[in-house]
Amino acid sequence: MIDLRSDTVTRPTPAMREAMASAEVGDDVYSEDPTVNRLEREAAETFGREASIFVPTGTMGNQIAIRLHTQHGQEVICEARSHVLDWEMAMMSAFSGCQARAVAAERGILTWQHIKPAIGAKIYYRAQTGLISLENTHNMAGGTVTPLPVLEEVWAGAREAGLPVHLDGGRVFNAATALGLDVAKLTSGFDTVMFCLSKGLGAPVGSMLVGSRKAIEQARIYRKALGGGMRQAGVLAAAGLIALHEMSKRLHEDHANARLLAEAVAAEPAAAEIDMETVQTNIVIFKLRSKDRATGGDAAAFTAALKQKGVLVSAIGPHSIRFVTHYDVDRVACERAAAIVSEHLRVL
Numbered sequence: 001m002i003d004l005r006s007d008t009v010t011r012p013t014p015a016m017r018e019a020m021a022s023a024e025v026g027d028d029v030y031s032e033d034p035t036v037n038r039l040e041r042e043a044a045e046t047f048g049r050e051a052s053i054f055v056p057t058g059t060m061g062n063q064i065a066i067r068l069h070t071q072h073g074q075e076v077i078c079e080a081r082s083h084v085l086d087w088e089m090a091m092m093s094a095f096s097g098c099q100a101r102a103v104a105a106e107r108g109i110l111t112w113q114h115i116k117p118a119i120g121a122k123i124y125y126r127a128q129t130g131l132i133s134l135e136n137t138h139n140m141a142g143g144t145v146t147p148l149p150v151l152e153e154v155w156a157g158a159r160e161a162g163l164p165v166h167l168d169g170g171r172v173f174n175a176a177t178a179l180g181l182d183v184a185k186l187t188s189g190f191d192t193v194m195f196c197l198s199k200g201l202g203a204p205v206g207s208m209l210v211g212s213r214k215a216i217e218q219a220r221i222y223r224k225a226l227g228g229g230m231r232q233a234g235v236l237a238a239a240g241l242i243a244l245h246e247m248s249k250r251l252h253e254d255h256a257n258a259r260l261l262a263e264a265v266a267a268e269p270a271a272a273e274i275d276m277e278t279v280q281t282n283i284v285i286f287k288l289r290s291k292d293r294a295t296g297g298d299a300a301a302f303t304a305a306l307k308q309k310g311v312l313v314s315a316i317g318p319h320s321i322r323f324v325t326h327y328d329v330d331r332v333a334c335e336r337a338a339a340i341v342s343e344h345l346r347v348l
C-alpha cells in the first residue's frame, strides 16, 4: 500500500528505533528525564527562544497556548478552516472559555488586512479579542505557506493592538523549507509556537510548544492538568531529537513528490480541478468533477477505487481529495501513485 492519507502515518526510522532503545530516561514529571530535557533545550535553541515543553500531541500544545494567552469570555481570531477550530474538539471553548472569531482567507493566508477588522472593539459590551492564532503551513488550504513579510505585518499590527500571536506550526518546518528560511527567523514575532515532531518529521509521538521561560513554566501546569504529564518520555524524546535535527533537512523531497502528484492531477482537467498555486509543500488538495459538470465527482468512490489499486488517499469533503507526501513514500512510490491516479482520472 502507498499511504498518502497523511504524514502522520510515518513510522519511526531505524535510527529513531535505535535511539529509543538506548535512551537515557527518568521521571519527566519530576523534570528528571535527561532526554526530554535535552529535546526541550534544543528545540528552544532551534527557535531562538528561552524554553520549550514536550507535549504528546499538537492539539494539546495549541490548546495550552490558547489557555496561556486568553481569559474566559474572549475571542480567538483564526482562519475559518484552521486546525484549532475544525480539528481540536471545540477545546478553545471547553478548556479556555473562548469562542473562535473565524475569518476566511484565500488559500488560508491570514493577513493583517483580514485580522484588523475582526478585532473586537474596545467597548465593555463587546467580547474582547484575546489572541490571534495563525497556521503555517495551512493544512486544509493545501499546505500553503504564509510568507515572512505577511507575518511581519501581523506581528507589528498585533504588537500595536497589544495582542499576543500564537503559531500553529504543525508543519512549520515545511513552511521554512519552502521559503528557504530558518524556522527561528520565520517565527521570531510569535509569542508561542507549536510544532509537530510526529508529522513529516517522522517521530512516532510528540509535539513541542516553544516560548518564553515564563510561558513555558505555566504551560507545564496546564499540561499536567490535561493529563499530559508523562513519565519516562525520554524514549519518545530520543526519536524527537532525530526528527528535529535530521528529518527537518529532507522535507524538500516530500515537496518535490507532492508537485509530481499535483502535476498528474492537473494533466486531467476534465476530471479534476486543482489550484496549482496551493501546491507549495507536501500537501495536494483538489476537487473531482462529475461527467456532466453539474455537481462534483464522488470523493468516497474515488478513494475506494484507488485503494483497490494500492493507493490510500483521504476524502476531505464530498468532492475533495487530499494527498500528503512523507518519508515513508519515496520517489518511486510517488511515481507509481501518480501513474495510478492519472489512469484513474482518465477513465472518470
Ligand SMILES: *Cc1c(COP(=O)(O)O)cnc(C)c1O
Binding pocket: 056, 057, 058, 059, 060, 062, 083, 084, 135, 137, 138, 139, 168, 169, 170, 171, 196, 198, 199, 207
Ligand atoms: C496535525 C496538526 C496539529 C496537531 O495534531 P495532533 O494530531 O493533535 O498532533 C495541529 N495543527 C495542524 C495544522 C496539524 O496539521
